[in-house]
Amino acid sequence: MIDLKNIKKIYEIGDERVHALDGVNLHIDEEEFVAVVGASGSGKSTMMNIIGFLDTPDEGTYNLDGQDVTEMTEHDLGVLRNKKIGFVFQQFNLLQKLNAYENVELPLIYQGVSAGVRKQRVLEALKRVGLEKRIHHRPTQLSGGQQQRVAVARALVTEPSLILADEPTGNLDSRSTYDIMNLLHELHEQGNTIILITHDNEIAGEALRQVQIVDGQVINDTGGGQYETYAGM
Amino acid sequence: MKLTQACKMAVFSVWANKMRSFLTMLGIIIGVMAVVLLVSLVQGATGSITDSLDSLGGSQITVSINNSKKKLSAGQVEDLTELENIGCTAPYVSGSGVSKAAGSSKDVTITGITSDYEKFTTMNLTSGRNILPIDNEYRLDVCILGNSVAMDLFGSTDVVGSQIRLSGRDYEVVGVLEEEGENQFNSQDALVYIPFTTAQRFLKSPGVTNFYVSSDTSENLDAAQDTLDYYLLENTGNEDYYTIMNMATIQDSINTVLNTLSLLLAGIAGISLVVGGIGIMNIMLVSVTERTKEIGIRKAIGAQKSDIITQFLIESMTISVVGGLIGLLLCMLILGLLTAALPAYTFSISVTVGSIALGFSIAVGLIFGIYPANKAAKLKPIDALRSE
Numbered sequence: 143m144i145d146l147k148n149i150k151k152i153y154e155i156g157d158e159r160v161h162a163l164d165g166v167n168l169h170i171d172e173e174e175f176v177a178v179v180g181a182s183g184s185g186k187s188t189m190m191n192i193i194g195f196l197d198t199p200d201e202g203t204y205n206l207d208g209q210d211v212t213e214m215t216e217h218d219l220g221v222l223r224n225k226k227i228g229f230v231f232q233q234f235n236l237l238q239k240l241n242a243y244e245n246v247e248l249p250l251i252y253q254g255v256s257a258g259v260r261k262q263r264v265l266e267a268l269k270r271v272g273l274e275k276r277i278h279h280r281p282t283q284l285s286g287g288q289q290q291r292v293a294v295a296r297a298l299v300t301e302p303s304l305i306l307a308d309e310p311t312g313n314l315d316s317r318s319t320y321d322i323m324n325l326l327h328e329l330h331e332q333g334n335t336i337i338l339i340t341h342d343n344e345i346a347g348e349a350l351r352q353v354q355i356v357d358g359q360v361i362n363d364t365g366g367g368q369y370e371t372y373a374g375m
Numbered sequence: 376m377k378l379t380q381a382c383k384m385a386v387f388s389v390w391a392n393k394m395r396s397f398l399t400m401l402g403i404i405i406g407v408m409a410v411v412l413l414v415s416l417v418q419g420a421t422g423s424i425t426d427s428l429d430s431l432g433g434s435q436i437t438v439s440i441n442n443s444k445k446k447l448s449a450g451q452v453e454d455l456t457e458l459e460n461i462g463c464t465a466p467y468v469s470g471s472g473v474s475k476a477a478g479s480s481k482d483v484t485i486t487g488i489t490s491d492y493e494k495f496t497t498m499n500l501t502s503g504r505n506i507l508p509i510d511n512e513y514r515l516d517v518c519i520l521g522n523s524v525a526m527d528l529f530g531s532t533d534v535v536g537s538q539i540r541l542s543g544r545d546y547e548v549v550g551v552l553e554e555e556g557e558n559q560f561n562s563q564d565a566l567v568y569i570p571f572t573t574a575q576r577f578l579k580s581p582g583v584t585n586f587y588v589s590s591d592t593s594e595n596l597d598a599a600q601d602t603l604d605y606y607l608l609e610n611t612g613n614e615d616y617y618t619i620m621n622m623a624t625i626q627d628s629i630n631t632v633l634n635t636l637s638l639l640l641a642g643i644a645g646i647s648l649v650v651g652g653i654g655i656m657n658i659m660l661v662s663v664t665e666r667t668k669e670i671g672i673r674k675a676i677g678a679q680k681s682d683i684i685t686q687f688l689i690e691s692m693t694i695s696v697v698g699g700l701i702g703l704l705l706c707m708l709i710l711g712l713l714t715a716a717l718p719a720y721t722f723s724i725s726v727t728v729g730s731i732a733l734g735f736s737i738a739v740g741l742i743f744g745i746y747p748a749n750k751a752a753k754l755k756p757i758d759a760l761r762s763e
Contacts, residue, residue: 196675197757217679224677235672235760239391249676251380296676 143304143335144170144193149202151188151358162188163199164358170337172303175330176365177349178339185358186339187308193337194227194306195219224252228297230322232309234289236281236296242268243277246296253300267299268292271325287318294325304335311345323348381682385689389697392662399658400698402651403736407702408709409644411724411732415710417637419722421630428626435495435622436588436600438607442616446582449571451610455588458606460599465491466571466586470578474567476528476539483524484566485541487574495587498568503535503550510570517573519550523564541567542577596623645735651698652739659691659747670751671759680752687748688741695740699733 151163162185170176180186191197192204195211204211236245246267250260268274271291281289290310297305307326311319323345330336338349346352351365389396440446452466468487473480490508510517518539525532528539532551539546546569555564575581590599600621607617670683703724710722
């Protein structure tokens, strides 16, 4: 499904060139549950942004389902983001002025889904995350865990094949962390590909495969096996 | 994304920032009001000036002979009616004199007229009769008094049958005019009408120097003027010896002046609409900066460039259109009050002016919304998401 080859991303901060990603090779199959682990600044978020086409690599190729993403137009990428990918962010990234229902409805509006179908799917998604009684609450009226569940509902309402979760439990207490991880496991069991980015080894341990990133390079991959394993890491 | 959804989002966002949206709208409201009010006021004034020109005889031709050797005779003027396109003619002669009766006296304008004269001016009799052909035929010493003349000399308008004295000669009053008041051009009240032939003798002015001509139908006014021109050129031998004036031509040139004035004022007022538009652009740019994160989120969940452009454009247009409508409503209110306060004028917004002003305000919202909308849509999703 996802095939990254020699991906490089370089930022220039003043005179210094920082290699956020320094030749990443990664292959992820469909229906995998992958945790990308790394310390802050290791480049794991940059990688997620590139996988979700929020950012573009400076070098390398990215094939998604056999298509070269770097060759695609901005419009096609928008369509792909909308239909194939569901994002869950650490900061939730809900629109503060919209209530839970409207936030979840937004991707469907951009898809051009009719009002009737929209209503049905939004309610279904909110029910799945256990928020059917909070649909008219705005983000500020919800707890962090509830907000993140709204974000998960928004990610899954379009029935995407790939869920990209960037530190989804980073701002949550243990109870909410448990809820969100359960939701991710459920989605995985239903056939979604999940990429979970985290700095927490315990959370990463719940995934079936761990990819470790240090200084913009993959140094350990429990699934691929072609990388050297460093003892104690 | 469907347009109705985009509109809902835009209205929602405008409503969410009520105070700011209203202040931005104010620029458009004032701009539209300035344009529509000024143009409507000029149009209202134009209407009232045109009306009073019409009351002076909108479809008449005034002829005056400037050369005393080339005067026409009364018979010639009467025979003009046989020419093509000419309706009727009315010679007149004016002079000033002193009227006396019952021990009081008053300076008056004395005009000698024929019975057809009433077709060319407003001559409403409150009592008595008009000058008749027989008065002219026998040069009778009869007169019609203007309202104020009757009031000043006799203290009453019920004076038919009384005698007045004009320059040592007695005249019998056969009619009194209604009070006319003053219009923009002259006072209608301080005058005395006597038969044309009597006046020729009285003013020692034989021949005809001034007369009115009407065309047989109002469409033929220009043709009648041409006929007259040809006739007079032939009779006097020089086009400098006579002047032909056509009220419609005068009206046209007054209208041209007023239209130019109204365009000029609209143009000046239009500048304030443009300033209002710049206000919209300014606030939309602020809005884009404030909502960078929102734009990033929208793009992350699949909004296209076009969706973002549409959203911001509709927002700016909502501000300008609502502002335009409020401006129009306020104009209607003000013009209604003015019309009530000044009964001599009728002010209203013409459909053309209203729709042009509204169209212009829509265009302002569109034009000044494009830059901020484009700026918003061009943001890279990752940069937009990272901003706080």
